[in-house]
Amino acid sequence: MGRIEYIHKLLSDREISAHELAEKYLEAIDRENGTLNAYVNVTREEALESAQKADEAFRKGEGIGLLTGIPMALKDNISTRGAETTCCSKILRGYKPLYDATAWSRLKAQGAVLLGKTNMDEFAMGSSCETSCFGPAYNPFDTSRSTGGSSGGSAGAVAGNLAVYSLGSDTGGSVRQPAAFCGIVGLKPTYGAVSRSGLVAFASSLDQIGPMAQTVEDVAIIFDAIAGADPLDSTSSKTYVPQTFKNLNNDIKGKTIGIVPQLFSEVSSEVAQAVDSALKTFEGMGINVVSIDIPEIHYALPAYHILACAEASSNLARYDGVRFGHRTKESFDSVNEMMTKTRSEGFSQEVKRRILMGTYVLSKGYYDAYYKKAQLLRGGLSTAFEKAFEKCDAILAPTAPTTAFRIGTQLSPVEAYKADICTAPVNIAGIPAVSLCCGYSHHNLPVGMQLIGRRFGEETILNLAYKFQQETDFVKTADRGLRL
Amino acid sequence: MIYELVSGFETHIELSTKSKLFCSCSTAFGAQPNSHCCPVCLGHPGTLPVINKQAVYLAVMAGLALNCKVNLRSVMERKNYSYPDLPKAYQITQLSAPLCEDGYLELSSGKRIRITRIQVEEDAGKVVHTEDAFCVDYNRCGVPLIEIVSEPDISSTEEAKEYVEKLRILMRYIGVSDCKMQEGSMRCDVNVSLKKQGEKILGTRTEIKNMSSVSSIAKAMEYEFARQKKVLEAGGKVERETLRFDEAKGVTISMRSKEDAQDYRFFCEPDLQAVVLTQQEVESIRHSMPMLPSEKEKIYVEEWGISKPQAVLLTKYRRISEFFDKTVESFADPQLAAGFITGQIFSLFATEEEKEAFDVRTSPYDLAGICALVKDKKISKNLAKVTFDKMLATGKHAEELITPQDMQGMSEEELLTLCKEALEHNPSAVADYKSGKEKALMAILGTVMRQSRGAADPERAKTYLLKLLS
Numbered sequence: 001m002g003r004i005e006y007i008h009k010l011l012s013d014r015e016i017s018a019h020e021l022a023e024k025y026l027e028a029i030d031r032e033n034g035t036l037n038a039y040v041n042v043t044r045e046e047a048l049e050s051a052q053k054a055d056e057a058f059r060k061g062e063g064i065g066l067l068t069g070i071p072m073a074l075k076d077n078i079s080t081r082g083a084e085t086t087c088c089s090k091i092l093r094g095y096k097p098l099y100d101a102t103a104w105s106r107l108k109a110q111g112a113v114l115l116g117k118t119n120m121d122e123f124a125m126g127s128s129c130e131t132s133c134f135g136p137a138y139n140p141f142d143t144s145r146s147t148g149g150s151s152g153g154s155a156g157a158v159a160g161n162l163a164v165y166s167l168g169s170d171t172g173g174s175v176r177q178p179a180a181f182c183g184i185v186g187l188k189p190t191y192g193a194v195s196r197s198g199l200v201a202f203a204s205s206l207d208q209i210g211p212m213a214q215t216v217e218d219v220a221i222i223f224d225a226i227a228g229a230d231p232l233d234s235t236s237s238k239t240y241v242p243q244t245f246k247n248l249n250n251d252i253k254g255k256t257i258g259i260v261p262q263l264f265s266e267v268s269s270e271v272a273q274a275v276d277s278a279l280k281t282f283e284g285m286g287i288n289v290v291s292i293d294i295p296e297i298h299y300a301l302p303a304y305h306i307l308a309c310a311e312a313s314s315n316l317a318r319y320d321g322v323r324f325g326h327r328t329k330e331s332f333d334s335v336n337e338m339m340t341k342t343r344s345e346g347f348s349q350e351v352k353r354r355i356l357m358g359t360y361v362l363s364k365g366y367y368d369a370y371y372k373k374a375q376l377l378r379g380g381l382s383t384a385f386e387k388a389f390e391k392c393d394a395i396l397a398p399t400a401p402t403t404a405f406r407i408g409t410q411l412s413p414v415e416a417y418k419a420d421i422c423t424a425p426v427n428i429a430g431i432p433a434v435s436l437c438c439g440y441s442h443h444n445l446p447v448g449m450q451l452i453g454r455r456f457g458e459e460t461i462l463n464l465a466y467k468f469q470q471e472t473d474f475v476k477t478a479d480r481g482l483r484l
Numbered sequence: 485m486i487y488e489l490v491s492g493f494e495t496h497i498e499l500s501t502k503s504k505l506f507c508s509c510s511t512a513f514g515a516q517p518n519s520h521c522c523p524v525c526l527g528h529p530g531t532l533p534v535i536n537k538q539a540v541y542l543a544v545m546a547g548l549a550l551n552c553k554v555n556l557r558s559v560m561e562r563k564n565y566s567y568p569d570l571p572k573a574y575q576i577t578q579l580s581a582p583l584c585e586d587g588y589l590e591l592s593s594g595k596r597i598r599i600t601r602i603q604v605e606e607d608a609g610k611v612v613h614t615e616d617a618f619c620v621d622y623n624r625c626g627v628p629l630i631e632i633v634s635e636p637d638i639s640s641t642e643e644a645k646e647y648v649e650k651l652r653i654l655m656r657y658i659g660v661s662d663c664k665m666q667e668g669s670m671r672c673d674v675n676v677s678l679k680k681q682g683e684k685i686l687g688t689r690t691e692i693k694n695m696s697s698v699s700s701i702a703k704a705m706e707y708e709f710a711r712q713k714k715v716l717e718a719g720g721k722v723e724r725e726t727l728r729f730d731e732a733k734g735v736t737i738s739m740r741s742k743e744d745a746q747d748y749r750f751f752c753e754p755d756l757q758a759v760v761l762t763q764q765e766v767e768s769i770r771h772s773m774p775m776l777p778s779e780k781e782k783i784y785v786e787e788w789g790i791s792k793p794q795a796v797l798l799t800k801y802r803r804i805s806e807f808f809d810k811t812v813e814s815f816a817d818p819q820l821a822a823g824f825i826t827g828q829i830f831s832l833f834a835t836e837e838e839k840e841a842f843d844v845r846t847s848p849y850d851l852a853g854i855c856a857l858v859k860d861k862k863i864s865k866n867l868a869k870v871t872f873d874k875m876l877a878t879g880k881h882a883e884e885l886i887t888p889q890d891m892q893g894m895s896e897e898e899l900l901t902l903c904k905e906a907l908e909h910n911p912s913a914v915a916d917y918k919s920g921k922e923k924a925l926m927a928i929l930g931t932v933m934r935q936s937r938g939a940a941d942p943e944r945a946k947t948y949l950l951k952l953l954s
Binding site: 077078079085087092095097098099101196197198199200201204205231232233234235310311314317318320322323324335336339359362363364367371 | 523526527528529530531532533534535562564566568571572573574618620747749751754755756757
């Protein structure tokens with residue numbers, strides 16, 4: 001069984017109370033967060049209060065679900081009413097939302113215990129958690145290495161046993177890549193499956209909130225709880241009601257997995273090997289394999305950057321020091337000057353770089369050459385994936401081209417962006433993908449693989465992921481934190 | 485060289501919805517600053533817009549009333565620019581695929597001012613300058629607007645005034661907006677250019693903003709026409725710029741050059757689906773609309789025999805035409821009813837606002853009753869007039885005010901007696917008449933009418949008086 005079910009049993013059998021459990025996690029965070037820097041904000045009071053309420057529910061035997069009393073964490077771009085939500089940016093230091101993100105409120109309603117907000121690349125822009133204004137998160141398996149990003153703290157908290165599960169967000173790979181670097185399971189849902197209300201927007205047509213946990217069962221439970229129509233988000237599906245948890249153990253014999261060679265380009269041999277072994281494991285379980293070419297993937301990463309930066313340049317324009325967040329303390333002679341100084345002080349280099357790029361590709365004279373073209377490429381890629389899924393049930397691919405790299409590896413921006421080469425095409429097409437561990441490198445670092453599905457095909461990919469997990473022995477967290 | 489005025493209007497109209505375009509905050513005017521706000525209309529991180537369908541329906545009504553084609557699929561876009569009154573630093577509006585296109589507003593001359601497009605968009609907040617601070621009130625931010633863009637078909641300030649007035653009345657008539665220029669629920673930006681008489685080439689246009697009434701629109705246009713004429717006659721070039729009208733000085737002042745027009749970097753709003761309507765929805769909106777003034781006018785004139793000027797008056801405001809319709813539905817003679825309304829009822833109202841509000845104490849049914857009595861010759865026209873005045877003043881029914889004797893009318897003897905009495909009570913008027921002042925007769929006649937409580941027939945009374953005086 002997964003971790004959530006295991007802990008749920010402990011709580012139901014009253015072997016431990018939710019309050020004790022929360023205390024234990026908070027102690028572990030006290031001890032270890034200095035090393036891991038997974039959390040940027042620990043919500044101690046809120047956690048203990050929720051734990052107390054959960055205990056009452058267990059006592060009464062009413063209002064209990066799998067998620068009741070389970071300690072978890074939220075990426076710091078997910079709005080938590082009354083608790084600081086900074087997106088790890090100076091410009092939002094001190095900002096406390098007036099409302100809860102829908103995905104969070106659904107978990108809260110089920111009795112989730114929030115331990116704190118986790119570290120991330122600033123405004124979700126990055127793949128190493130190094131652009132955070134709070135400093136990077138450190139990989140629990142090797143603290144000289146990156147957790148990946150942008151949901152680095154969320155991955156580190158789970159892998160470091162400082163939370164049972166967490167929510168992250170994925171725009172170009174930000175749930176899956178850190179999940180891969182930290183050896184855990186991370187799901188990027190179909191675009192529209194999970195409400196974006198309360199998720200601080202980076203790229204509106206690409207962002208999705210995704211669960212991150214130790215096992216596939218956990219991810220399925222969380223996904224079922226948070227997904228579904230939200231009147232506050234016009235882009236959320238009005239009809240999708242996933243039942244991934246109860247379909248995990250469906251028979252997979254005879255299903256077909258597609259291998260897309262373009263998703264293996266620029267991938268290290270270690271990673272390619274691990275994914276190959278995984279493929280053999282699937283074959284051993286009675287899965288058929290087909291090779292499918294999607295040449296459009298060659299343009300996916302540039303198209304992703306153009307679209308994401310364009311939308312980001314617009315979404316981040318509201319941070320102007322007028323109504324909330326940071327406002328410059330320097331003197332100014334006009335409102336314009338105040339805004340310019342505020343933004344210059346509040347944003348890091350990477351954020352400024354992307355805002356500039358995004359503004360450029362939308363501007364007069366360049367819109368057609370860049371933005372419009374990227375939209376066309378997007379349409380082409382979506383169609384290509386749709387056609388691919390006529391030939392297979394899921395696509396198997398590496399999650400990231402490498403394993404966790406050392407922190408401070410000064411990559412050029414373009415080199416850094418290539419970390420998303422396997423993940424970004426999935427966001428562009430709006431399809432779901434789950435990353436899980438499929439082996440270890442000779443440095444003993446986890447290697448992640450992705451199972452990519454058709455739109456609203458989470459049941460299929462989680463089913464395949466679960467079967468793989470049961471067939472292999474790659475569920476592992478670091479030797480630290482709270483181990484129950 | 486004779487120059488002609490070429491002008492087009494871009495009119496912003498606030499829609500009469502209870503809540504804002506993308507959130508459920510109230511749109512009510514005049515509240516404490518920043519009291520009608522929420523994270524969505526304040527552009528807080530993580531918030532998303534959700535479209536108010538009622539706003540879309542009102543926008544469709546406006547389009548139908550202006551004879552537009554309603555696009556079943558239209559798209560919301562982001563117009564990006566930075567200003568404190570715009571919390572998201574972009575306005576959600578429509579550009580390449582607006583809700584309505586290709587309509588017209590017909591002036592009384594029969595000339596049609598073409599409507600290019602109608603787009604749905606959100607309003608911005610309001611900047612308030614105090615002595616030592618620059619403040620923003622976000623109550624207005626997110627209020628639903630339609631922008632109605634006309635072709636440059638307006639060629640005089642009279643046409644401009646009529647266009648604005650007609651548009652205002654029409655929008656109020658169908659309930660789309662209260663169009664109060666002084667409250668900002670209707671704002672006009674006017675484009676002005678000059679062209680040489682007889683030529684087709686249009687001159688460079690300037691855009692005038694910030695006019696708070698119809699008369700200031702006319703003044704601004706006149707000033708700008710004269711200004712551009714002066715420039716052109718001196719051999720100069722008109723600059724493409726945005727001007728604001730200074731009401732106090734009566735001049736237009738440059739705000740910014742349209743040459744350095746800002747690049748708004750429009751792109752489709754990713755947080756919203758396309759605005760989609762079915763043909764049935766559009767038809768049901770059409771059916772829910774009151775009949776338009778122009779359609780009613782036609783019926784009044786062609787089917788009910790009302791004169792055109794009277795029909796125009798009766799269809800100007802919705803409450804008047806509804807009152808009139810109900811009166812006629814109660815079997816009143818349309819021409820009689822029209823006369824009572826445009827005569828006695830209208831005289832109660834001092835302003836157009838009062839006329840539009842049409843607060844009368846009597847009901848259409850009661851007016852129909854009076855009309856029936858007149859038509860059936862049960863009471864004289866005069867008595868009807870006097871009685872109706874009383875009904876309007878007291879709200880009483882005709883039956884409470886007219887006695888059976890009144891109904892019977894006056895006998896010849898009674899009339900003669902009244903005339904004799906009137907002569908006795910007006911010696912000075914008699915003297916005046918006898919000395920040649922014929923008008924003095926009217927004063928004496930007035931006495932007879934008053935004494936008879938309007939029941940006397942003025943023509944017969946006059947005959948008697950003349951007889952008695954000679």
